[in-house]
Amino acid sequence: MTFFETLVALLAVAILLLQVTRRMRLPYPGILAAAGVAVAMLPGAPTIPIDPPTALALFIAPVLVDSAYDFPVGAARRMLLPLFFYAVVAVLVTTGVVVSISMLTVGLPIAVAVTLGAIVSPPDAAAATAVLSNLPVARRVDALLKGESLFNDATALLLFGAALTVQARGGLDAGTALQVGFAAPGGILFGIAFGFFVSRLRPITENTVGGTLLQFVYAFSTWLIAEHLHLSAVLATVASAMTLATLSSVKDSPRMRVHSFAVWTTVVFLLNVVAFLLMGLQARRILEAMSAEELQRAMGFAAIVVVGVILARMAMAFLLHAVVASRHRRGGELAPFTSGETLLVGWAGMRGLVTLATAFALPADFPERDLVVLTAFTVVLATLVIQGATLAPMIHFLKLGRQTEVRDELKAARRSLAEAAFQRLEKEGGTEAEAIRTICKDHWTASTDANETSPLDRRRHLTIAAVLAQRQRLEELRDTDQIGATQYLELQEDLDWKQLSVGSDEDRRITES
Structure with missing residues (x-):
């Protein structure tokens, strides 16, 4: 099988599994991850080499842009302490835990251990959102998970890049320290400037297919240019995306916004499918190359790392709870999360696409690369399956649902x-x-x-009935050749918008699962 044939097979399986998870109310990321591994294990599945710089740009840049547009700025201003704690402190502490485990159990060099810690430290809010989207929780919990994801990716990737640089140069000298130190502020400034530049181009391409393509071009361009300038590509991408989101006006084209959201949702989901497939293909190659003794050592180490990252996040969650509660007693404005909400946030630490992409980005000659990659994949699978599958039952058990x-x-x-x-x-x-x-x-x-029989509901039912009659007449006009194909499509779109304008929330929503 070629890579294209394998990808088509996985997409077909993914479509089927999404319908199963939707009907059984199961979180799809864990199921999709397992499917990616299963398809990759099929006889004849190809071995696909991945260019490390391409992996980061391809998988992470679109995800960061998508997350930046969803970033709840208003709620984030009121939760600066929790966001900083989870996005910076928790990432550094988790990395430290992984470094300690790595050096004590398998004796990894410090730079290699830090690299592994940076890879597995950032949770993926998309995985949690996939579970929580159908289970309304407190608004600030949702805002914290989304905001944390955007900035913990930046912290982890900065740490990842610094560790790779130190490993490649054999140590940390003054020049390396200066380059790493300038990368963060330089990336932010470049991202803001580039975001302003792109904002001037958007009106030119508004309501065109080129406008949607421009969004992807600027996402990848920001990343690639920042890398060539030796700046932080992740901070540049986040800064440019947030600049564009901030400059968005109420006068922006609604047609463009609807189209863009639909395209971006599909692309980010497709990237997840491809990443899980590539994960399975790499895992297969690594497993085939390992002896039984090496595999036992690797899986034992990976299991300890999984336990370590889960416990580290839980500890950080309850430590933050204690800090916020103490500040609140002394007059702080931010009220602490409840114990149940703290447990939920601590347990919602599933790893996902960012961990996979950074693992792909390791150079081929990186020390202990197979062990690091296999450990990262194990952390992703274990957290998606164990935590992802138990998150919804936990919400019901703790009575954290906030549907009303x-x-x-x-x-x-x-x-x-x-x-x-x-x-x-x-x-x-x-x-x-x-x-x-x-x-x-x-x-x-x-x-x-x-009251279900409000005037608005009656108008909605009557409008939909009228539109359905118009659709039937439009089909008759086409079948009897009284209208051309172009005119048919134009009128069909008119009816689509009319029906959507009066439809319910469920009618307008396209869900992943």
């Missing part, structure tokens, strides 16, 4: 939006303005009344 609060918050926001529209049109005259005011009033009524 989330629904009430959404209703209040919709009521506020309807009021804003009504106030804007209040002084406008004419039957058209009155009709729109009636619609706004119906939206306000629907957000305050749980």
Whole structure:
């Protein structure tokens, strides 16, 4: 089998498994990881060499950009201490734990041990979000997990790059220290400047396919240019993406935004599928090359690392809980998480795409590369399967679901939006303005009344019935050759938008699983 044939096979399996996980309400990342390994073990699966710099740019740059656009800036401002703790302190402590385990059990050199620690230290919020998306939890828990993911990736990748540099040069000299020290601030400044530059190009490409392509070009370009300038590519990418997200205006094209979100969701999911497949292919090669004694040593070491990273995050979670509670008693504004929320955040430490990509990025001649890569893959699989599969039951057991609060918050926001529209049109005259005011009033009524037969619901049902009749007539016009293919597609899109505009939240949402 060629790589393309193997990839198609895995995509087919992934589609099937997504339907299974959706119906059984299971987290898909762990299932997908296991499927990637299983497909890679099929007879005839190819061995695919991966260029290390390409692996980082290909897999990490789009994920960072996607996360930066989802970053909850407002909530993050109120949680600077927890974000700093998880994004910096927890990553450094976890790396330290892995370094200690590595040196005491298998005697890895310090630079190699730090590299492994940097690879396995950052949890992947996408994996947690895949589980939590259908299980509403407290808003600040969700904000913390998303915000942490963006910045702990930056911390871990900075540490990873520094460790690789020290290993390649045989030690830390003044020149290396200066280069590493300048990489972070230089990357941030470059990213902000590049983000401003790209923001000037966006209006030119708005509402075109080129506009969506520009988003990917700038994501990869930011990374590649920063690397050529010996700056922190990860911080440059995060800074440029957050700059663009901040500069986004309420006047931005909604058509472009809808299209971009759909494309990015699909691309990031595809990258996860490819990464898990490549993980399985590399694991297969490593396992085939190891003797029974070497494999026993490697798996024993990997198991200890898995336990170490899980316990380190749990310890950091409860340490932060104690620190915030102590500050709150002394008048601090930030209220501590409950014990259940602390346990949830500590347990939501699944590793994912970033860990895989950094493992792929290790040079072929890196000392103990096979052991490091196999350990990283084991950590990803173990955390996705063990923690991912138990996260939802934990939420139910601890009664952390916040379905009512989330629904009430959404209703209040919709009521506020309807009021804003009504106030804007209040002084406008004419039957058209009155009709729109009636619609706004119906939206306000629907957000305050749980009655299923509100005017908005009746209008929704009638509109959908009318659209379905129009669709039937449109099909008849096409079948009898009374309308051309181009006109058919244009009218079909008109009906799609009309139906979506009155549809429910579930009708408009495309879920991964």
